[in-house]
Amino acid sequence: MLNENVLAKVKTLTESAKYDVSCSSSGTVRKAEKGFLGNTVGGIGICHSFADDGRCVSLLKIMLTNNCIYDCAYCINRRSNDIPRATLSVNELVTLTMEFYRRNYIEGLFLSSGVVRNPDYTMERLVRVAKDLRLIHKFNGYIHLKSIPGASRELVNEAGLYADRMSVNIEIPKEESLKLLAPEKDHKSVFTPMTYIKQGILINKEDQKKYRHTPRFVPAGQSTQMIVGATAESDKDILYLSSSLYHTPTMRRVYYSGYISVNTYDKRLPVLKQPPLVRENRLYQADWLMRFYQFDVKEIVDDTNPNLDLEVDPKLGWALRHPEFFPVDINSADYEMILRVPGIGVKSAMLIISSRRFSKLGFYSLKKIGVVMKKAQYFITCNELPTMTINEISPENVRSLLLPRPKKKIDENQLIIPFSDDN
Numbered sequence: 001m002l003n004e005n006v007l008a009k010v011k012t013l014t015e016s017a018k019y020d021v022s023c024s025s026s027g028t029v030r031k032a033e034k035g036f037l038g039n040t041v042g043g044i045g046i047c048h049s050f051a052d053d054g055r056c057v058s059l060l061k062i063m064l065t066n067n068c069i070y071d072c073a074y075c076i077n078r079r080s081n082d083i084p085r086a087t088l089s090v091n092e093l094v095t096l097t098m099e100f101y102r103r104n105y106i107e108g109l110f111l112s113s114g115v116v117r118n119p120d121y122t123m124e125r126l127v128r129v130a131k132d133l134r135l136i137h138k139f140n141g142y143i144h145l146k147s148i149p150g151a152s153r154e155l156v157n158e159a160g161l162y163a164d165r166m167s168v169n170i171e172i173p174k175e176e177s178l179k180l181l182a183p184e185k186d187h188k189s190v191f192t193p194m195t196y197i198k199q200g201i202l203i204n205k206e207d208q209k210k211y212r213h214t215p216r217f218v219p220a221g222q223s224t225q226m227i228v229g230a231t232a233e234s235d236k237d238i239l240y241l242s243s244s245l246y247h248t249p250t251m252r253r254v255y256y257s258g259y260i261s262v263n264t265y266d267k268r269l270p271v272l273k274q275p276p277l278v279r280e281n282r283l284y285q286a287d288w289l290m291r292f293y294q295f296d297v298k299e300i301v302d303d304t305n306p307n308l309d310l311e312v313d314p315k316l317g318w319a320l321r322h323p324e325f326f327p328v329d330i331n332s333a334d335y336e337m338i339l340r341v342p343g344i345g346v347k348s349a350m351l352i353i354s355s356r357r358f359s360k361l362g363f364y365s366l367k368k369i370g371v372v373m374k375k376a377q378y379f380i381t382c383n384e385l386p387t388m389t390i391n392e393i394s395p396e397n398v399r400s401l402l403l404p405r406p407k408k409k410i411d412e413n414q415l416i417i418p419f420s421d422d423n
């Protein structure tokens with residue numbers, strides 16, 4: 001049973017966990033309704049994530065403890081902060097998860113932790129939670145386990161037997177910046193457990209081919225998170241790192257978390273009035289281009305354009321910088337080139353390829369397919385197209401035609417990252 005004391009700890013620990021976005025979080029509230037079983041305790045700690053098969057699942061997002069021996073400048077849980085602290089025992093966390101699961105509040109668990117004593121001491125407790133859930137309580141829900149930076153290979157390997165997904169947060173893309181803000185951490189302590197996870201998954205895949213009853217090892221792969229805007233790294237630095245991570249076979253998602261000014265007293269950090277959400281969104285769009293639109297990172301950012309354009313999405317930005325590739329003839333171009341047209345997504349590109357076998361496509365059939373003609377019209381040729389293309393109008397004019405009328409001025413803090421004079 002969950003007593004008041006445990007529920008108070010849960011409140012503190014779910015609050016502390018909310019800054020980690022590496023599970024696609026979005027807090028939700030489910031009020032009790034007649035005919036339905038239970039509610040979500042005021043919505044605290046429940047987030048949504050995507051399982052390996054693409055299903056959206058609700059997870060209990062919580063920390064084992066928000067005590068931490070480290071003092072990372074960007075973190076609310078750093079040891080020098082005077083905040084309410086709490087620690088759940090392994091049994092309390094297992095019971096809590098099972099109670100929530102039985103009541104149908106959640107389909108799984110997203111578990112992270114501050115570091116207590118040392119990385120292995122903490123990791124061992126995280127592993128015990130996952131192990132007890134699977135082996136004692138036969139819990140068959142989703143488990144996303146954060147690996148503690150610096151944890152040993154043995155513990156990471158054991159965790160992988162019980163977790164669906166594991167993640168180690170990079171947080172800061174460049175080592176010198178990480179050293180500045182989190183002197184007790186380095187990139188080695190992050191990339192080493194990532195390598196253990198990768199090796200475990202690859203060995204497991206080979207074993208599965210040879211032995212029928214091989215237990216699964218991190219079947220949903222691994223993910224990581226980078227904080228955006230806490231340090232001076234450009235989008236190029238961030239995206240080049242993401243691109244190299246995606247070239248490893250087990251990295252499924254890189255999450256970008258706009259820096260939230262939680263520790264305003266720390267002069268090593270920029271003073272932002274609000275998190276750089278537009279920049280965060282542009283990074284997700286660029287990430288999408290690399291994963292689903294066959295863009296190479298060098299095409300999205302380079303030395304001339306190290307930061308993404310905040311006013312237009314990265315695909316439109318690329319098209320405006322490369323008018324020589326346009327217009328694309330919708331009725332004859334290959335799939336890869338059609339995919340590069342602003343306003344055409346993966347689904348529309350596939351529909352174009354299959355539909356044009358039966359008749360030539362024009363303005364209205366493209367609209368019907370789902371193409372955003374407001375954008376695409378300047379970059380294509382097809383039957384009955386009433387508009388002039390980018391080369392006739394010029395990229396500058398197309399840009400101004402497509403710029404959204406701003407409802408609200410973009411906060412200048414998101415365009416220039418201000419750092420204090422001391423840095």
Ligand code: SF4
Nearest residue numbers: 068070072075078114
């Ligand atoms: S180790 Fe993790 S929990 Fe501890 S201060 Fe650093 S970021 Fe926060």
